[in-house]
Amino acid sequence: MSGHGTADHGSGNKRIALLISTLALVLAFAETLGKAAQTSAISNNIEASNLWAFYQSKTIRRTILRTAAQEMAVHADSPKAKEVIAEWKKTAERYQNEPDTGEGRDQLEARAKSAEKKRDAAMASYHHYEVSSAAVQIAIVVASASIVASVPALVWLAGTLGVIGIALCVIGTWFPAAVHLF
Helix, strand or coil, X not given: CHHHHHHHHXXXXXXXXXXXXXXXXXXXXXXXXXXXXXXXXXXXXXXXXXXXXXXXHHHHHHHHHXXXXXXXXXXXXXXXXXXXXXXXXXXXXXXXXXXXXXXXXXXXXXHHHHHHHHHHHHHHHHHHHHHHHHHHXXXXXXXXXXXXXXXXXXXXXXXXXXXXXXXXXXXXXXXXXXXXXX
């Protein structure tokens, strides 16, 4: 009878070891995907910051040209002055909208907002991967403890945490905006 119980116990331990191995695989994916998402978020944040700085420099240049044109218009009435004023106004308007280069204020604003959206999505993914990683790490500890304690409920708890970890990896990969964690 004890031989039969030992065989069952050995078989159960093998299943738990397989569960732990699977959880470790999920953990590896969660950690790798989390680092990639974090790197993407940082890169997109830098891109957005650079684009907003460029936007601000265009705003400053545009304001200076418009102010200079207005100042000249008040003080000069010669044909040459009118020509310079028209040129400055044209340049100031070009700073607002440069579809050919994508470097007008309108285009820079759109690009910066796009980079911010990418950053936010990457951060949402990152948070899901981090919570997934924590759930799976706890699941591994609980599954390991179930071997020593011989408490079947711990195996079920580990399995449940593992499923939660997998679900969070899936959400982080394909649906990062579906569930807001932070």
